[in-house]
Amino acid sequence: MAAPPGTGKTTVVPLALLEEEWLGNRKILILEPRRLAARAAAARMSWLLGEKCGQTVGYHIRFDRCVSRQTRIEVLTEGILTRRIQNDPDMADVGLIIFDEFHERSIHADLALALCLDVCQITDLRLLIMSATLAVEPISRLLGGAPVINCELENYPVDIEYIQHEAVGKIQPTLKGIRKVLNERQGDILAFLPGVGEINAVNQQLLEGLSGDILSLPLYGNLTQFEQDRVIMPDSAGRRRVVLATSIAETSLTIEGVTNVVDSGWSRRSRFNPTNGMSGLETVRVSKAVATQRAGRAGRLGPGYCLRLWTENQHHSFVPFLPPELLTADLANLALELFLWGAADPADLLWLDCPRSGTYQQAKELLISLGVIKNNQLTTLGRKVASLPLHPRLGVMLLMADESGQTGLACDLAALISERDIVYKSGQTSVDLLDRLHVLELWRTKGGSVNKNGVDSTGCLRINRLTEQWLRLISAKRQRSDYHNIAGLLAYAYPDRIAKQRSESKGRYVLANGKGVYLPQDDHLVVNEYLVVPQLDAGHKEGKIYLAAAVNIDELRKTHQELFSKTQQVAWDDDKKRVTALEIERLGEIVTQEKSWDGVDQDLIVQALLTGIRSLCLDCLPWDKVSRQLQSRINCLRSWQPEENWPDLSDEELLKNLSWIEPYLAGMYKLSHLKSIQMATILKAMLTWDQQQTLQRDAPVRLQVASGSLIELHYQVGELPRLAVRIQELYGTADNPSVCMGRVPVVIHLLSPARRPIQITSDLAGFWAGSYPEVIKEMKGRYPKHFWPDDPAKAVATKSVKGR
16 A cells, blocks of 8 residues: 555554454554664554553553553554564454565565565465555565555645755755745654754754754654654643654654754664675665655645755655665575474575575574574574574573573663663773773663763663663573673673784774774774674674674683684795794684694604795705706707707796705795705706616716816707817817717817807807908917917917917
8 A cells, every 4th residue: 555644554544444344353563673663653553543552552662561451453663563463474363464674675574574474475465565655566576466456645845945055064064954944934843864963963053052842852763752743742831842853753644833843864774785695874865765754744634845955856765665684784684594393495485675695694604603693594592592582692691691690781782782871982991892881781770871971871771771671581680790791791692702912903804704893993892802793894804893782702712602713724825934843822813822833743744844845936945056067957958859858947847846845845944944945956856877878878977178177068958969169179179079970069168278158169160261351360469478389270279378
């Protein structure tokens, strides 16, 4: 059913259906997304019937239930309805479930609808989906072609005005807009802001300039029932009111006296980041549907006015609907509910939007790590956790704390984590949970009041109520709290969020799940190496810590041994240039301890040493001139004699497979040990006996020249062998020398008596006949006492510089 705001769909339709024959004596359940709206709707319907709330019409919300045996219409909030379906799947006493304001698409609403559709397959339960702004066709198809009722009743007109220029920020534009409406319009004002922080900031600045006949009132979910009810009804003194509200006031709520709306155009939504497995609050633009809902608040009781703090051009770029929470939020609770229902795979149920597989798988993995799921079934612990109105993390903590008699402390921690902070944020405020526990203890000691700057007494009351409710749920009594055990309790819920400070950066930590988080450097917790971080904002690169507690890692090791794992690691240390053998203790991705590991298998050390050789390349080995020339001689023969089976001893090939050096590394574990290796011996060992003989013959180390001297040859792959010799030692030599059985000529580098280069040639006879006369002219002038024959081809070679 689609009907504009103010047409009575929430309060009139249920009463109209109450006497339908098909309903019989069964009940109507109405799902309301918000507690304030649920109480207001029940009160309105009771008033229309001339009864007190709790007779024909009642409600059931957290901390408050007003029903009786004669109740036929019961207004429930989302978590309450889900629990009702889980506890009584047959729903025999229920004939109709109404999903009001379904356009908000919370996880619980989508889940409850999926469960109800499953129930409808075996019962005659009827469903009614209602909203003022909703794409009805997809829902009609999901309900098997259910009829669509469009209510076109004419509502009171609302004059909508846009600002002329794009607004900057959220506080000042809203203040300016409220003051404009106060000056130009009559009636109360409802101003929409994204969150409590902005509401408090605007409220503070408004109070400084408002006259005594104008009242500024905040409205958000964590206010007390009295504070919320005070906003709904007109002021008893007849003062004009400015109501500063979050999205709580968007739907199913009529605030008496409101004829004007100032809309900032922003809302705050929780968004789950699948890349780091964490959630964070995002301030986002509202959708067109939400803007319509907000404007409609001004026309509930008469003609109204709405000032939108964005331009008309901007409005055209707003999305029609915000994505459902099912696609953007943490699915751990939903996964737990599905396992409890017996549908471990979401595909087993009908959804308007099926949960995303990746996000759902992450939720399952979290439940497995908490011990809630095992072998794709709920464990005994999991079933107990599912019965608690808590996130699975906190449910596990409460139940595990019960075994150690620390339930009261665990309940306090769970409430502090899940509710709004009881300490107002300021530059000096620490994120330390222990500080909050001390504040709560002081509040209780003072009998429910504490005169301390920065403390929210109403918040303390809310925390205390939650704690007492959870203690009743698990049938436990409050015992004396041992604050020494805070980290131990939190580790049950957040094993993946135990954090270790990075050594190179104060205030920056790495979580056990491998993600980075940071803490302001002026926070007193920054002196702790380890923290547990139950509340943070996922951020983009690093998450910001909002609540944390110090961890004594030695104590945690004793109480949560299951979180730690030990591995032995033998690895090459690039910095120390040696193999290290360590026993490493880890908590998730965090290294918590390292110590030397004795008795390591020698093969592991050798393999690590080989890794080091690969990283440093072959130059780290003790090559000398002899071994490098041996390597070149073998590689030259490989290219000169392709028909032979010479091994490839190039550095590239040797580095690819280091098995050739492995047998020589026994007992070695650091770089300096490699100095004792004889590279030439290793290379020769890679040749057969025949190849060694061929090597000496075809690629000799030295050649004997005409003077009788044995002159060393120089080999280089891709070049001809090189012989550097003084010119007088080759007198009388007509033929150019060669190697490889005459197949490869030798390039001669002719040297002067002082061993300086004269000429390079691979044709000695041609040199004698051609260039020699020109060369000796210069040589005779430089070395006049030396022997320079006119016919060197017939002269006698000599080792000395003078002729015989």
